[in-house]
Amino acid sequence: MGSQDKHQVEKNRHFIQALGHAWDGVKDVVKKERNMRFHIVAAVLVIIAAFLMQVGIFEWLWLLSAIFVVFAAEFANTIVEELVDLVVHHHYDLDAKYAKDIAAGVVLLAAFYAVLVGLLIFWPRFKSLLGI
């Protein structure tokens, strides 16, 4: 973990310290989770496409919301994975499997939602670009 206060267990003393720990959390998820890096690449591609196709303000809102829903789902999934591993220490456990599979399901649903939003916004533009 990236924190400078490696052994801190008491509450944060000030906002900047809390912000530092929150930023460490974001960096850790990006560093440790391959899927998170995949989501970031996909989000950058969507943002480039949205710029190129000059989508409107409400379409930007839908796209950005979909991106953040996927990011939030991946963060929630990582929290569940870390907590389960903390409790069962990598031993096989049916409840652990249940919790992790549900957490992964949340990411799947979020990704499905994002693909749907992307299709609704980009498909009509692709169609007119391709002349079909």
Ligand SMILES: Nc1ncnc2c1ncn2[C@@H]1O[C@H](COP(=O)(O)OP(=O)(O)OP(=O)(O)O)[C@@H](O)[C@H]1O
């Ligand atoms: N302790 C456990 N007991 C039982 N099943 C487990 C356990 N740990 C993981 N699994 C099973 O393995 C799957 C993948 O585990 P885990 O999510 O830890 O790995 P991952 O591939 O790194 O996930 P992600 O791709 O979301 O980061 C889980 O969805 C679950 O089905």
